[in-house]
Amino acid sequence: MEFSAEQIADLVNGIVIGDPTVIVSYISKIEDGTPGTLTFLGGEKYQNYLKDTKASIVLISENFIPKDTSELPTMIVVKDAYASFNQLLRYYNDLRTHKTGIEDPVFISKSAILGQDLYVGAFSYIGNNVKINDHTKIFPQAYIGDNVTIGENCYIGPGAKIYNDCTIGNRCVIHAGTVVGGDGFGFEPLAEGYQKVPQLGNVIIEDDVEVGSNCTIDRATIGSTIIRKGVKLDNLIQVAHNVEIGEHTVVAAQTGIAGSTKIGNWVMIGGQAGIAGHLKIGDRVIIQGQSGVMADVENHKRLFGYPAIDYLKYQKSFIYFKDLPKLVSRLKKIEEKLDK
Numbered sequence: 001m002e003f004s005a006e007q008i009a010d011l012v013n014g015i016v017i018g019d020p021t022v023i024v025s026y027i028s029k030i031e032d033g034t035p036g037t038l039t040f041l042g043g044e045k046y047q048n049y050l051k052d053t054k055a056s057i058v059l060i061s062e063n064f065i066p067k068d069t070s071e072l073p074t075m076i077v078v079k080d081a082y083a084s085f086n087q088l089l090r091y092y093n094d095l096r097t098h099k100t101g102i103e104d105p106v107f108i109s110k111s112a113i114l115g116q117d118l119y120v121g122a123f124s125y126i127g128n129n130v131k132i133n134d135h136t137k138i139f140p141q142a143y144i145g146d147n148v149t150i151g152e153n154c155y156i157g158p159g160a161k162i163y164n165d166c167t168i169g170n171r172c173v174i175h176a177g178t179v180v181g182g183d184g185f186g187f188e189p190l191a192e193g194y195q196k197v198p199q200l201g202n203v204i205i206e207d208d209v210e211v212g213s214n215c216t217i218d219r220a221t222i223g224s225t226i227i228r229k230g231v232k233l234d235n236l237i238q239v240a241h242n243v244e245i246g247e248h249t250v251v252a253a254q255t256g257i258a259g260s261t262k263i264g265n266w267v268m269i270g271g272q273a274g275i276a277g278h279l280k281i282g283d284r285v286i287i288q289g290q291s292g293v294m295a296d297v298e299n300h301k302r303l304f305g306y307p308a309i310d311y312l313k314y315q316k317s318f319i320y321f322k323d324l325p326k327l328v329s330r331l332k333k334i335e336e337k338l339d340k
Helices: 005-012 044-049 081-097 311-321 324-339
Strands: 015-017 037-041 057-061 074-078 179-182 187-190 193-196 202-205 216-218 224-227 302-304
Touching: 005 015, 005 057, 005 074, 005 081, 037 044, 037 081, 057 081, 074 081, 179 202, 202 216, 216 224, 302 311, 311 324
Parallel strands: 037 057, 057 074, 179 216, 202 224
Antiparallel strands: 015 074, 187 193
16 A cells, blocks of 8 residues: 555645655654655654654654755654554554455354444354444454354454353454453362352453453353453453453553452553452552552552552562561671670
8 A cells, every 4th residue: 555645644634844746655663764664753862863764754743843854854744743643553554454245164143143344254153143233343263152242343353252142342352362251260169079160141341442362351150241441451361250340441461350350440450460359449550560469459559569569668668678688697697696
């Protein structure tokens, strides 16, 4: 796909300085720019790259325009180059991933209800009483179980699995390899071993949620595991049965959330964090990476460590913790003197 500077300026409501007919077909970082690519300058620390970049077009914020532009590449001046660049990335990605139609072979149950302008990739399976709304894309080898509902403008990645009875909202993204609605980890200990507890609930994912690759969101034992609107999950995350994640919460990779824990709105959870079961995490809490949360957390708290404590308390404690060997040695010497 090729675009001229003039076409790009029209898309982002910008002004061209230089050749409006210059063509680009890809994007690049400003320091790695090559002919035929588009890049952007959105921060002062990158200004030195402007005169040396080989990119054909540079999106530039209006407050960073140099006085002399005679020997610079074609520029498109916008209010916020970073925001405009992201707008172009979304536009380009929509063009790149736009597919329609039903490939062959696929299995689609006769009782499934399919919307308009769908894409269903080869080797996908769509079960009984499934409802898929308009403009949704189901990529190859996806599995959509019985009684699943998927909203409009969704992306279901290659090899994703959505088990029976689950609900996916509008504009959701489920990346490759993710499993939605697998059984929760429920077993009853008996004298002869562990007996499985049937997991009869489902998973509800609300609008505008994105789930990374190879995540697992377990179905509820009874009721629903719920991912509220606007949540963003990184790759390799485990969400156990009956968990509820509040609106616009973000969770980084390799985090595990144990069963029946309720997480509030606008929470930020760092990578490799672990959260025990049956807890209540308040709104706008920040949990630093690799922390282990073992108790309820009030609103607006920031935690670190294992077991996780207040972030500032942890930082102060660490000052002493790293010097523990020296402190112990000094204590022993003091004890020896006292004994004498």
